[in-house]
Amino acid sequence: MKHLLTTKELTRDEAELILDVTEQMAEAVTGREVPKLPALRGRTVVNLFFEDSTRTRTSFETAAKRLSADVVNFAAKTSSISKGESLRDTALTLQAMGADAVVIRHPAAGAPQRLTEWIDGAVLNAGDGTHAHPTQALLDAYTMKRRLGAIEGRTVAIVGDILHSRVARSNVWLLSKLGANVRLVGPPTLLPKDIDEWPVEVGYDLDASLKGVDAVMMLRVQRERMHAAFFPTANEYARLYGLDERRLRLLPDHAIVMHPGPMNRGMEIAATVADSPRATITEQVTNGVWVRMAVLYLLLTNGASR
Numbered sequence: 001m002k003h004l005l006t007t008k009e010l011t012r013d014e015a016e017l018i019l020d021v022t023e024q025m026a027e028a029v030t031g032r033e034v035p036k037l038p039a040l041r042g043r044t045v046v047n048l049f050f051e052d053s054t055r056t057r058t059s060f061e062t063a064a065k066r067l068s069a070d071v072v073n074f075a076a077k078t079s080s081i082s083k084g085e086s087l088r089d090t091a092l093t094l095q096a097m098g099a100d101a102v103v104i105r106h107p108a109a110g111a112p113q114r115l116t117e118w119i120d121g122a123v124l125n126a127g128d129g130t131h132a133h134p135t136q137a138l139l140d141a142y143t144m145k146r147r148l149g150a151i152e153g154r155t156v157a158i159v160g161d162i163l164h165s166r167v168a169r170s171n172v173w174l175l176s177k178l179g180a181n182v183r184l185v186g187p188p189t190l191l192p193k194d195i196d197e198w199p200v201e202v203g204y205d206l207d208a209s210l211k212g213v214d215a216v217m218m219l220r221v222q223r224e225r226m227h228a229a230f231f232p233t234a235n236e237y238a239r240l241y242g243l244d245e246r247r248l249r250l251l252p253d254h255a256i257v258m259h260p261g262p263m264n265r266g267m268e269i270a271a272t273v274a275d276s277p278r279a280t281i282t283e284q285v286t287n288g289v290w291v292r293m294a295v296l297y298l299l300l301t302n303g304a305s306r
């Protein structure tokens with residue numbers, strides 16, 4: 001594994017290795033007075049973000065710094081890209097500066113793959129269009145493993161705007177590979193046309209689909225990617241597909257509530273549910289740092305070929 005572009009292309013062994021090293025990273029750093037390891041001293045990690053981000057960008061930055069790497073944050077809005085510079089020329093510039101890893105978020109699906117043609121270092125996909133967000137799925141899987149004890153045999157419902165969700169796609173491939181049963185639930189207009197080819201069950205009735213789940217993952221309604229009316233009103237969406245307190249009571253006692261963030265409180269998830277003890281939303285953010293430490297470590301030290 002030289003790059004991390006999608007979860008679809010990870011083998012089960014590679015995915016399990018990442019989750020194991022994630023656990024080791026968490027154990028190595030938690031409780032230390034200085035939460036840093038020297039593993040990537042002298043290495044340079046570039047954060048190249050063409051789309052807004054709160055969690056992913058800061059999480060990669062924190063992860064790289066905890067491994068003692070040098071971090072360069074490169075925001076497209078304040079770079080020469082705003083003057084028309086191409087992705088290829090930007091990549092060649094980063095290559096000339098000796099980037100060991102480039103973390104890229106881009107609105108176009110496939111942009112991280114293109115970057116691998118121009119960069120000698122590792123490329124890590126931090127979200128490309130509606131295509132993939134592999135580290136989000138890995139941190140979700142790690143959170144489930146910690147909270148539920150295992151992933152094999154567990155049932156996970158992913159609810160809402162599946163059509164526009166790179167998080168849903170990456171979770172489907174990863175969780176099914178790790179032996180989970182994945183249920184996708186949403187309005188027919190927000191499910192992809194090729195869903196029959198995915199390794200999932202599909203449901204349209206949220207109340208029925210919550211029965212027997214171990215985890216429910218609510219997805220953000222991505223209005224910025226919607227160029228048509230996919231549902232009548234926000235209230236109608238919340239009534240049919242929002243996770244409110246009544247629906248929370250339909251879940252088995254041990255089941256957890258997940259959301260990748262950012263959230264539309266009051267739409268796909270009620271504020272009281274997002275803030276309830278059943279929700280793992282901030283824990284997912286914490287776990288994201290360990291996962292990104294593991295991935296950076298494995299890619300930059302050839303640990304993935306262990």
Ligand code: CP
Pocket residue numbers: 052053054055056057127136260261262
């Ligand atoms: N979950 C996620 O990708 O969040 P950001 O857009 O804030 O990075």
